[in-house]
Structure formats: C-alpha cells, structure tokens
Amino acid sequence: MNSETKDIEARARAIVKNGGVRSAVERGDIPQFQSVSTVEALVLGLLNQGVRKFLGVFGHGSTALGEVLSCYEAAGALRMWNLRNETEAAHCATMLKWHYGETAAVVTSIGPGALHAFAGSLAAASNGIGVYHIYGDQTTHGEGPNMQQIPIARQGGFLSLVNTMGSGYQIHTPESLFTALRMGAATVFNPDFPGPFFLLLPMNTQSAVMEACNLLEIPEPPRCAPAASMDRKAFIQATALARQARAVTIKFGGGAASCGPEILELAELLDAVIVPGAKMSGVVPYSSRRCMAVGGSKGSICGNFAMNEADLAIVIGARAVCQWDCSGTVWKKARAVVNFNTRAVDAGHYNRTVAVVGDAKLNLRAWIEVLKKEGFAAKTAPSPWLEINLAKKREWQEFKKKRFENPILFDPLWGREVLSQPAAIEAAYRFALRKGAARYFDAGDVQANGFQIAEDEAYGLTFSDTGASYMGLAASALLCTALADRPVYTFAFSGDGSFTMTPQIILDGVEHGARGCLIIFDNRSMAAIAGLQKAQYGNVYRTKDSVNIDYRALAGAVEGVNALFGGYDIASFTKALEQAYAYDGLSVITVPVYMGDDELGGLGVFGSWNVGPWCDEVQKEHHRIGL
Known part of the structure; x- marks a missing residue:
C-alpha cells in the first residue's frame, strides 16, 4: 500500500467517525487544507450531498475513481455495486430515487459504457428523477484521440451529448470540481423538476492532485424550499x-x-x-x-x-x-x-x-x-x-370484470389455452396488493394493461415508467431490493421482449442479494406495437418472433434463482406466486399469455394518438379544439 492510499484511508476513517467532512475538520481530526485528488474530492462532495450508493461498471476510464471508492467503502462511508450492464445501473439508480428517495450515482467508463448509461438516463429525465451519472471522458492535453471517445475532432464531445438530456459538467481542471458539484446539486435536488446530472471525468484529471485543497470549500447541497405563487x-x-x-x-x-x-x-x-x-x-x-x-x-x-x-x-x-x-x-x-x-x-x-x-x-x-x-x-x-x-x-369496472372472469383463451401460437395477459396481470397485481409488495411495470403491453388494471388506495408501491416507456427498467429495478436501506418485496411485471433487452438481473440479483420476483409474461410478440400495426394498417409486421425460449430453464441456469413456471390457469399461477414470495432471494416466473384478436385478450383503447396514418385526423382535431 502506497502513502497516497494510506492518506485516503485515514481521511475516510476520520470522516466516517465524525459523520461528515465538515465535522471531521472542525473537530481537528483532519486538516482543513490537504493534497487531494480530483476523484477523491468528488467522492467527498457527493458524500456531503448524502450520496453514499454507487453502482455501475468500471473500465479503463474510471480506475482512479474505483480506487478511491474502494478506500471509502472499506471505511464504511459508502457502498459500490458492480453490475453487468450500464443501462441496468441507470434504471436501478432511477428507481432507487423514485421509490425509496435515495440518491445514487451511476459510474461507468468512457465510450460504449457511458452511452449505455446515458440511454438509460432517459427514464430519469422524463420522470423528473434526480440521479448522478459519472462517466470517464477524453483527456484534456490533446495528445491524440482516446480509445472509445466520441470519434470526432471536437472539444467536449461527451459534454455536448449529455447536455441534450439534461445538465452536465466536464471537470477539465481539478479546481472546477466545486462548481460542478454546485451545479449538480441544483439539478439532482431541484425542487421544481429534478433530473440526471452528468459529471464527466477526463482520464488525466482524475488523479490530478489539488495541493492545499480547502476541504470546507467542497459544497454542501442548498436547501431549496418549494415556492408558492403570490399571484x-x-x-x-x-x-x-x-x-x-x-x-x-x-x-x-x-x-x-x-x-x-x-x-x-x-x-x-x-x-x-x-x-x-x-x-x-x-x-x-x-x-x-x-x-x-x-x-x-x-x-x-x-x-x-x-x-x-x-x-x-x-x-x-x-x-x-x-x-x-x-x-x-x-x-x-x-x-x-x-x-x-x-x-x-x-x-x-x-x-x-x-x-x-x-x-x-x-x-x-x-x-x-x-x-x-x-x-x-x-x-x-x-x-x-x-x-x-x-x-x-x-x-369500466364491468368491462374489466368480464375479462378477468374469462381468463383463458385458445392461442394458436401455443397450440392450447393459456391465460390472457389482463387476467394474469390482475392476478399478480392482486397478490402483490395482499402482500403489501411493490409493483414495477415494464414498458409495452404489460405496462398498458397494468395501468388500466391498477386500483391502488395509496400511492408509493405501483411504479410505471410512462415518461420514457423504457423496456427493461422494471426488471433491472428489482435490484433496488438489494440496495435500498429498507427494501420491500417487489414484483417486476415484464414482457418477454423487455426482459431480453436487459436480462442481467438474473445474474446481478443473485450476486447482490435481491429479494423479489420477476414475472415474464411471454407472448413471443411486441403485442402493444403489433396491436397498433393491426389497428392502423390491418397488418402485423416484424413484431413477432418464432424462437421458443424456455425462460424457466434460462433463469434456472443461474445458481440461486428460484425459477418457476406459472402454468396455464389462475390457480397454477397463484401457486407459483406463493412459492416465489416464500423464497428468500430472486424468483423468476414464466407465464405464457394470449396474443390475438379476441377482445377478451386485452383491455381496449379509448383515445387518439398522433402516430402513423392517424396524424392528419388527430392534428385537425387538435387545431379545431384550439387548446
């Protein structure tokens, strides 16, 4: 262990002992002015803001940050969760704030990893969720193009990109960190409409040292009271x-x-x-x-x-x-x-x-x-x-009841009778309600049926990303049951398409101790879009697949996953739900569901939408109304 690492660990222990940077300085346990690297100052700044949870994927563009995080985690100041996909990390951080109110930071390297996380940040931006994203960035001395930078000769390529989603700051020099932290707090903790804030760390500034850094200059988050109208x-x-x-x-x-x-x-x-x-x-x-x-x-x-x-x-x-x-x-x-x-x-x-x-x-x-x-x-x-x-x-209640009372339909794809998706979702939703469990709904037909079915009496346990409709968010967000301070058992409602877009939860959920259940409603189709195509053109095009996947076997191949089959009727499905809920870990239930033209297989569409061939009619109506 070198002397620099020893100094980092000593500061980390003092800060944990005193409950914060300011207290440690004021009590004399650490000097106010010290030589501190950019990434350590960043970690101190985020600790000041109450950010103690980090998750993501390390790469060559984030090793310096990783070393500092390891020292502070060893001292008990924070926790880092290593995941297998950056988009998964973004989804988990978003839900951790949305559901539990805990602010986390997503950590990635430069390049594709950053772009994966950036794509996932759409859900936070659309739903007004404050989270930090920390990405590696190209070096500032211009010695040549860096591996995995945006391949264009332009200063601040990543900064230009992230500013299209929200706000970001490239920490081009170590001393710029203080401004970056203030701007980050103003975005992540904004009382009006928070969102993701992107901290970009050029690889050559991460380990750069600020001599005689004033630890009390590291900002604390402002207290912003909600504003009332005086009009x-x-x-x-x-x-x-x-x-x-x-x-x-x-x-x-x-x-x-x-x-x-x-x-x-x-x-x-x-x-x-x-x-x-x-x-x-x-x-x-x-x-x-x-x-x-x-x-x-x-x-x-x-x-x-x-x-x-x-x-x-x-x-x-x-x-x-x-x-x-x-x-x-x-x-x-x-x-x-x-x-x-x-x-x-x-x-x-x-x-x-x-x-x-x-x-x-x-x-x-x-x-x-x-x-x-x-x-x-x-x-x-x-x-x-x-x-x-x-x-x-x-x-409306009678309309839904008719579908729930006729839960089984013949599906040529499966060659037998299977559950309709509304009936299966309703059964799982009611089961979760009885258990006081959370419900996360993935995008697509599962989400659409889900928000038509939901009949909550209190807010805070049903979550549906209608802001971005990001496929895979619900499955990925199951990881929150391993990260949250006081987690509740959670059911993630996911279509087969959403799950296969971001399937890492079956690995990371076991690795980190998630306790919840992923339900895969399998109709081998992008049913929401297939239905839209049928309604618009009378033709379903390239929104179905012919590959038969045994999701129970796939999930069961991961040691520690309780892989279950939901069966073909409500009784069998309910039994699987009970088995999942009783399991102290991650369960995955696969249930085949109907996809077809029978009106009992869906919950209907009751409004207009400005897409495809409907645009002319919808736009004319919009202008007729004049709102």
Missing part, C-alpha cells in the same frame, strides 16, 4: 372560471404525487371528477367516488369520458405528453384550463389557460382557501355530472 389575480381568475363551469375534470401527473388530500378537497368544492395520470395510481384512492380511471390514448371508458366532456380542465403537475391527453385532442369541450405547474413552459402548455406557477401542493391549498371564502362548498347530493361519471366508472 392572487390568477386565483381570482381560476375561481371565476370554476363558478361558470358545469363539468369540471381534474387531471394530474407526476408533479402532484404529494397532493392527494388537496386534489380530493378541491374536487369536492368544484364538484369535479378526477383522472389520474398513468403512473399516478393511488395518489387519490381508487375507491373515491370522484376518482375515475386513467385517461389518455390508451385510457379507459370513464377516464376518457371525464376528459372529453369537461368544460373546465384543471391540470396539476403534468407535462401533457402525447398519450396523456390524446395528442392534444382529449379536451374536446373545455373552454378553459387552470394549470398548476412548477415550470412556466408546462403551466402554459395549453391555450386559454390560467397558469399557476410554483409548488402544486402549496398553490392548491391557497386556491382552496380562496374558493371557500368565495362560497364554494361540497355538495350534499350527487350532481348530474358526478352521476354520469359514476355510471361510466361502473361500466
């Missing part, structure tokens, strides 16, 4: 619109995750019905009489009706992604919009809008008080607006 005029205008309205619908997205009580109270005051975004199940209890089901391009009978018929739309914490509002065509009768959002660009998304910019919870509370002062009160008897929406919700 009373906006609340008065919104109140006037509410007084004129006869059919009010509240639609909310990810920015309203903490606003359940306010949304319910507002709905009572306005005689409104509530439509949750696809990933927001449970923010408002599904059993609430004013809560309809999901609305949008996939949507539901009741959710889309509530949006189509509203004369006033209240939008809370949403970007209005295309499928969220049927590519701008869902508010067919809305004369105006009241939009609560932290970002002006989102608050002003629609025409004829009263924009209320700032923290949604604070601003909803302020508007509720204004409404009460203006004489608004909950109605004692159901209005015609509420009655017709309740009828639509009953219709």
